[in-house]
Amino acid sequence: MDFLQMFVLALIQGITEFLPVSSSGHLILPAQLLGWSDQGLAFDVAVHIGTLAAVIGYFRNDIFRIAIDWLGSLVGKGSTFNSRLGWYLIFATIPAVAFGFALKAIGLDEVMRTIGVIAGTTLIFGALLGWADLKGRRIQPLEKLTFRQAMIIGFAQAIALIPGTSRSGITMTAGLMLGLTREAAARFSFLLSIPVILGAGSLLTLDLIKDTAPVDWSVLVGGALVAAVSAWICIHYFLAFINRIGLMPFVIYRFCLGAVLLWVMLG
Template sequence: MPLFHLFLLAIIQGLTEFLPVSSSGHLILLPALTSLDDQGLVIDVAVHIGTLFAVCWYFRQDVGLAARGVPELMRGRIESRGGFLALCLVIATIPVMILGLVFKLLGVMEMLRSVAVIGWMMIIFGIVLYLTDRMGPQTRKSEGWTLKHALYLGLWQAIALIPGTSRSGIVISGARALGYGRHDAAKLSMLMSIPTIIASGALMGIDVVRIADWQATRDGAIAAFISFFAAWAALVFMMKLLRSVSFTPYVIYRLILGSILLVIAYS
């Protein structure tokens, strides 16, 4: 794959994975709206690995806390904040894993990879993000996350399997509806992305091993490297911006892009 194509894919994935604008939707649109070839499964997994390392590094204290709680989780005896955080993340990941497996077995994902679907989801869930952000109070902190809220946000996250929805955007919407502050809602969304990316990568792992070769492996490594830095920059930008600005700029972007896509799809 040409270096420019790899660079473009990695930048798009890195910048959009954690912003509430749908990274999967942008990756699908790139070959759909240009003459570029579809990047394939290996590159898809690679750029997600890059963003995974970026979010783990950015939230390394929380990730370390959850990692230290995993042994407690395996013993079935939660005794610390780290163990409880690990349990919440597992519960929040279960719905998307189940629905993702069902979609894969039924071939639903291929049916949803269309410009029209992405356009509608951009608009619909952009409006949802705006309403929940405007109407939701900002009284809860991420440290007060509960098992009930973890399951609730996990169900919201499962909706993001529809391209154009945005995994981070839908979780942030759910968290804002529950009353979490903007910064805390974004933090929960980012932490929930870690086991979700790992689970989706594992689900596609067998196919990747089967089709990968030296050239694909090299291209994947380059894409992962670039997407790491792009995702890191996007995280730093958004988390700092949220201390003083709402999610409205992302909503406007979604509405404009969604409208353009619908014009293209139905013209």
């Protein structure tokens, strides 16, 4: 992997990990259009570490308060919004974990990584995102989130294991359908990404330990840094402008991306 390939793929991963536009849909295009080979397991681990560092760094104060109050709830210090949010994040992660292991056990996790599947899910779930943004009441703050709502969003996140769905896109769609404000849906989506990215990165790391392929550390470190910086910038500006611009620009973008993927598939 040369510098250009490393930079482009890490940048794509960092930006699309948290935007509702499907990272798998973007990562498949360079290989198809430019003839690039698969980036490899080690690089996947590196960019996952980068995006994880970005989201933890950005929400470090929130994470600290959630962790303190959650630990306090374990020793009888009472329930607070942050302690409940900690429990919500834990339980809402379970559906994605269970679904992920099920897909891997029956061998469907790789089978679904085709341009046809990614194009279809990019278009279908893009339309759902647009419908939710237009029809959602968008009145409920994150502080009013209930356990039932958190679990519905958690089950929606499990669907994102189908390539092209977009983890952030489907969780924001579910949040908006439940009446959350755009900012509340986005913040819960980003916080919910932390255990999922941590789990996925851990599994990839275990696979990497078993792998005997040589490792280019300069590429891995560079990829992790590019992914971390681009992801942090993405989170910051997305939260800053989401209430102003809404989600329709991303819906239109998904339609365009889906059309390009169909063109590549049929061409």
